[in-house]
Amino acid sequence: MEYANEWNWVLLAYGVTYFALVVYASSIALRISRARKRLGGPS
Amino acid sequence: MTSTQHRTTVWPWIVMAVAGLHTFVASMTVSPDVVQGQLSRIMYVHVPAAWLAYLAFGVTMFASAMYLWKKDFRWDRRALASAEIGVLFTALAIGLGMIWAKPTWGVWWTWDARLTLTSIMFFVYLGYLALRRTTDNLDVRAARSAIFGVLAVVQVPLVHFSVIWWRTLHQPPTLLNPEGPAMDTAMVITLLIAVASFTVIYVAMMFKRIELARLEDEVLVADQTSSGPVAGQAVTAPGLTKGS
Amino acid sequence: MKRYAKFVIPAVAIVGVLVVLMVNLSSALVYYNTPAEVQAREPGQSRLRLAGQVVAGSVIEADTTVVFSVQDCDIAVSVVHTGTPPQLFSEGIGVVVEGSWNGEEFVSDTMLVMHDEQYRADAEDYDKDLHTCSES
Numbered sequence: 556m557e558y559a560n561e562w563n564w565v566l567l568a569y570g571v572t573y574f575a576l577v578v579y580a581s582s583i584a585l586r587i588s589r590a591r592k593r594l595g596g597p598s
Numbered sequence: 599m600t601s602t603q604h605r606t607t608v609w610p611w612i613v614m615a616v617a618g619l620h621t622f623v624a625s626m627t628v629s630p631d632v633v634q635g636q637l638s639r640i641m642y643v644h645v646p647a648a649w650l651a652y653l654a655f656g657v658t659m660f661a662s663a664m665y666l667w668k669k670d671f672r673w674d675r676r677a678l679a680s681a682e683i684g685v686l687f688t689a690l691a692i693g694l695g696m697i698w699a700k701p702t703w704g705v706w707w708t709w710d711a712r713l714t715l716t717s718i719m720f721f722v723y724l725g726y727l728a729l730r731r732t733t734d735n736l737d738v739r740a741a742r743s744a745i746f747g748v749l750a751v752v753q754v755p756l757v758h759f760s761v762i763w764w765r766t767l768h769q770p771p772t773l774l775n776p777e778g779p780a781m782d783t784a785m786v787i788t789l790l791i792a793v794a795s796f797t798v799i800y801v802a803m804m805f806k807r808i809e810l811a812r813l814e815d816e817v818l819v820a821d822q823t824s825s826g827p828v829a830g831q832a833v834t835a836p837g838l839t840k841g842s
Numbered sequence: 843m844k845r846y847a848k849f850v851i852p853a854v855a856i857v858g859v860l861v862v863l864m865v866n867l868s869s870a871l872v873y874y875n876t877p878a879e880v881q882a883r884e885p886g887q888s889r890l891r892l893a894g895q896v897v898a899g900s901v902i903e904a905d906t907t908v909v910f911s912v913q914d915c916d917i918a919v920s921v922v923h924t925g926t927p928p929q930l931f932s933e934g935i936g937v938v939v940e941g942s943w944n945g946e947e948f949v950s951d952t953m954l955v956m957h958d959e960q961y962r963a964d965a966e967d968y969d970k971d972l973h974t975c976s977e978s
Contacts, residue, residue: 561636561701568640568697572647572690573618576799579686580614583806587606590813594820629963633930638961703954704928709866710873718863721856728852764871765893765976767938769959780972781961 607809610802617795617802621646624795628788640698642789645773646796647691652754654684654800655723662747665740671815674740677747679807681726683800688720703767711760712768719753726750734818874938876976877912877919885945891938892919892948893956895974898933912937912948915975923950930955934970 625642661677664670695713696706707713726746733739761770773779779786874893875883883890894912900920901910908927911918921939931937936958941950962968 561634564697564701565636565639568643568694569622571693571697572643573622575686575690575693576614576618579683580611580803580806583803583810584611587806587810587813590810590817591606593817594813631961632963632965632968633935633960634957641961701929702957705954708873708954711867711871714863714867718860718867721859721863725853725856728849728856731852732849765873767873767954767956769957772959772961775959780959780969782963782967784963785961 607805610805613802614799617798621792621795624788624791628784629782631785634702637698637701638785640694642792644691644694644698645789646793647687647694649793650687650796650800651684651691651719652758653797654680654687655719655751655754657804658684658726658747659751662744665744666748671736671740674736674744675808675811675815676804677744678727678730678811679804681723681747683803683807685720685723685727687800688716688723692716692720708767710766710768711764712757712766715753715757715760719757722750722753734822736815736818876914877917878915880919880943880948881917883943885943887942889940889942891940892921892943892950893936893938893976894919895936896931896933901933912939913974919948920946921948921950923953925951925953927953928955930957936973 621642625639628639628642630636631638657680658677661673661680665673665677692713699708700706726743729746730739730743732742758771760766761768762776772781773786773789781789874891877892877894880890880892892912894914897911897913897918900918901908906924908923908931909920910923911920913919923939923941931953936956938954938956939948939950940952940954941948943949958973960968960972
């Protein structure tokens with residue numbers, strides 16, 4: 556019976572974690588600069 | 599004071615990166631578990647994510663209660679920021695749990711009490727975020743969501759103790775075990791490092807998310823006070839000028 | 843109207859999902875039965891879950907089936923499982939099997955490994971007897 560390597564699951568988990576954190580942090584940064592632009596100040 | 603005078607903070611970004619790297623190094627160097635093997639490393643991100651979901655919703659409850667007491671919009675923005683970050687970490691805890699469950703249990707998902715209650719918690723806080731979109735009136739929005747934010751927190755103990763109160767597939771807590779931690783000291787230290795690092799990431803994210811919430815409120819007020827292009831000088835409203 | 847729709851659509855979706863989850867919760871509260879509870883049942887086709895530790899020395903693997911006993915609090919039930927067991931399946935580990943009780947054996951087609959809360963680097967530190975009895 557073939558099973559996937561344990562390390563593949565570990566890499567998937569850490570990949571998902573850091574991807575989610577980076578995407579969320581970027582979304583905050585993007586929304587901040589958009590709001591600043593909207594308010595007419597330097598971003 | 600105008601909106602343009604608010605400075606943006608840079609340090610939270612650096613803190614997030616350092617804390618993220620810290621968790622990674624610690625959890626990759628510790629010994630694996632004898633039964634699960636390398637899969638045990640997933641625990642060092644799954645447990646901190648779940649812990650942060652609890653913490654974030656606890657903070658939302660506290661900030662909501664503070665808003666109801668003080669009627670200060672800064673508390674409303676803290677409640678929102680924490681709820682949104684809490685939703686992110688709940689989703690992360692569920693996703694990482696699934697990645698661990700497939701090779702360990704043999705299935706991605708099953709309807710035991712812990713998993714079911716966690717997904718209910720996720721959707722209820724999505725509901726909190728949706729509720730905040732129902733009105734443009736800042737007072738109404740803050741009051742409604744504050745009541746929701748206080749009531750919704752009952753799910754946190756329900757999720758946490760579900761594995762003790764009911765028969766579940768999910769194992770009981772390892773670190774917060776009623777009979778003492780069932781874990782090697784080196785692993786406990788690694789887990790505590792990961793939990794601390796994630797908490798630092800949460801705090802750094804809160805700073806940026808609160809900054810964003812203040813800007814969003816200013817945009818909302820600017821839209822209501824002037825129909826033309828937004829002038830920086832016009833953007834002042836009660837509760838908005840006290841800084842973050 | 844636009845703002846109204848912006849709220850109502852997600853709200854209806856979320857309430858719908860919550861209703862589905864609540865229905866699942868009622869059956870989720872008791873996720874499995876113990877061997878003693880299964881033995882006390884009338885034989886039949888109804889689907890249920892059985893949990894216990896795989897008895898050491900009881901595992902016989904064939905082409906498509908695995909036969910073994912699960913035990914909890916010194917009461918054992920034999921299981922005939924069809925399908926590939928999960929990766930961590932081994933003697934002494936906790937499992938949940940899904941299927942029906944025919945009065946003699948538990949006929950299962952789904953097996954989940956129940957991992958306990960212990961995290962140990964050394965096999966010597968691992969307490970094999972931590973979950974030998976769920977009623978304790």
